[in-house]
Amino acid sequence: MLSNAAQYAIRSILYLALxxxxxxxxxxxxxxxxxxxxxxxxAKLLQRLGGADLVSxxxxxxxxxxxxxxxxxKTVWDIIVTVDGTEKFNQCFLGLHTCSDTNPCxxxxxxxxxxxxxxxxxxxxTIAQFAEEIKKRGTVLSLKDFDALHE
Amino acid sequence: MLSNAAQYAIRSILYLALxxxxxxxxxxxxxxxxxxxxxxxxAKLLQRLGGADLVSxxxxxxxxxxxxxxxxxKTVWDIIVTVDGTEKFNQCFLGLHTCSDTNPCxxxxxxxxxxxxxxxxxxxxTIAQFAEEIKKRGTVLSLKDFDALHE
DNA sequence: CCAATAAAGGACTAAATTATCTTTTTTTGT
DNA sequence: ACAAAAAAAGATAATTTAGTCCTTTATTGG
Ligand code: FES
Ligand code: FES
Numbered sequence: 039m040l041s042n043a044a045q046y047a048i049r050s051i052l053y054l055a056l057x058x059x060x061x062x063x064x065x066x067x068x069x070x071x072x073x074x075x076x077x078x079x080x081a082k083l084l085q086r087l088g089g090a091d092l093v094s095x096x097x098x099x100x101x102x103x104x105x106x107x108x109x110x111x112k113t114v115w116d117i118i119v120t121v122d123g124t125e126k127f128n129q130c131f132l133g134l135h136t137c138s139d140t141n142p143c144x145x146x147x148x149x150x151x152x153x154x155x156x157x158x159x160x161x162x163x164t165i166a167q168f169a170e171e172i173k174k175r176g177t178v179l180s181l182k183d184f185d186a187l188h189e
Numbered sequence: 190m191l192s193n194a195a196q197y198a199i200r201s202i203l204y205l206a207l208x209x210x211x212x213x214x215x216x217x218x219x220x221x222x223x224x225x226x227x228x229x230x231x232a233k234l235l236q237r238l239g240g241a242d243l244v245s246x247x248x249x250x251x252x253x254x255x256x257x258x259x260x261x262x263k264t265v266w267d268i269i270v271t272v273d274g275t276e277k278f279n280q281c282f283l284g285l286h287t288c289s290d291t292n293p294c295x296x297x298x299x300x301x302x303x304x305x306x307x308x309x310x311x312x313x314x315t316i317a318q319f320a321e322e323i324k325k326r327g328t329v330l331s332l333k334d335f336d337a338l339h340e
Numbered sequence: 341c342c343a344a345t346a347a348a349g350g351a352c353t354a355a356a357t358t359a360t361c362t363t364t365t366t367t368t369g370t
Numbered sequence: 371a372c373a374a375a376a377a378a379a380g381a382t383a384a385t386t387t388a389g390t391c392c393t394t395t396a397t398t399g400g
Contacts, residue, residue: 085378145265248348
């Protein structure tokens with residue numbers, strides 16, 4: 039459904055929501071290590087996210103990536119749109135055309151309601167809200183977290 | 190979500206459910222034209238589907254592809270598993286690990302219920318049943334059908 | 341038996357995605 | 371000023387998926 043890039047982007051931004059702020063920046067290398075994501079690939083990706091105003095960054099020593107207020111009010115949907123575009127999400131499950139109730143494919147009514155619900159959820163909740171949920175629920179952002187729960 | 194191959198496979202099999210039987214076989218070329226799918230690619234794919242007992246075929250003049258009784262009792266899930274494998278479907282939306290309620294990722298509760306529902310639907314309905322629905326509802330299998338509705 | 345037809349099988353090419361490497365620019369602390 | 375640190379930028383490589391082409395095998399009708 040999502041590309042690797044989009045998955046990495048969402049995880050990185052949620053990570054930054056939890057562990058960064060304007061004064062506590064995080065280097066690309068640290069993020070890639072903590073999330074177990076290829077470092078050069080992530081660096082490129084963070085560049086793009088910076089360009090789209092989804093993350094903030096500063097150069098030089100003590101530099102790194104972080105989320106400002108505006109970044110925190112973006113949504114997961116914004117990330118998906120920036121990285122993967124809308125097409126894949128709006129397309130028919132069988133690849134026929136733009137998915138719609140008026141010209142449904144045979145599996146449309148099996149999948150469309152769910153796609154709509156997911157999209158609505160991703161559009162309606164901000165990164166900040168997701169971060170709150172993560173703190174409350176203790177959900178997992180990396181394989182390391184996952185492993186820690188099983189040690 | 191699904192690869193092109195899996196999408197083509199589902200559409201081809203539903204097509205065969207509607208337009209073929211043991212005596213009325215359909216050539217790969219005809220299927221590819223009607224569904225607007227690359228012909229050599231589809232030919233290869235139908236070979237695989239034959240090997241997995243999802244379609245039947247015969248060689249020579251009057252030969253072609255068709256669905257027998259057993260083929261018609263397969264499910265869309267069977268097609269997906271054969272072509273794409275189960276991994277993508279069972280994996281976490283953020284690519285973290287196998288998706289599960291016990292170690293949810295931050296978006297798990299936004300997407301998992303829907304994935305489960307879709308999977309259940311695809312496992313629970315046979316190709317024959319889908320074909321019945323298509324006849325009843327007049328849903329669309331190809332871009333041509335789609336265009337025809339808009340002429 | 342033979343020619344035509346269609347699937348089976350295998351080798352190959354193209355495109356997209358994913359990942360890496362190298363150089364440049366900006367910033368910071370000394 | 372200067373050296374080190376870090377992101378930005380751009381070029382390149384590897385992998386996967388998608389798509390094509392060519393040869394072989396089986397089947398049918400004449
Ligand atoms: S038209 Fe195919 S999923 Fe909506
Ligand atoms: S654990 Fe991520 S979607 Fe279920």
